[in-house]
Amino acid sequence: xxxxxxxxxxxxxxxxxxxxxxxxxxxxxxxxxxxxxxxxxxxxxxxxxxxxxxxxxxxxxxxxxxxxxxxxxxxxxxxxxxxxxxxxxxxxxxxxx
Numbered sequence: 001x002x003x004x005x006x007x008x009x010x011x012x013x014x015x016x017x018x019x020x021x022x023x024x025x026x027x028x029x030x031x032x033x034x035x036x037x038x039x040x041x042x043x044x045x046x047x048x049x050x051x052x053x054x055x056x057x058x059x060x061x062x063x064x065x066x067x068x069x070x071x072x073x074x075x076x077x078x079x080x081x082x083x084x085x086x087x088x089x090x091x092x093x094x095x096x097x
Contacts, residue, residue, distance in 0.1 A: 042075075065082040
């Protein structure tokens, strides 16, 4: 089950990124994290930027509301998104996966 925390008007949750995928998509849940496949390579922060853009677009929120808290050089990242609820993240997983 996806580990989602809500605090101070933000939602925090782990994401497992698979770079260099055939398309950008949510691929379900993996070990308590949201699994996301991205076309961008894991070079010079391109996959991180693609992840921020992808999540912002899916949740219809500005890119400035999405932040990588930890794991910027790892496939497993901790994400903070302001202005959304944990319920919206769970619904995203249900619809996209």
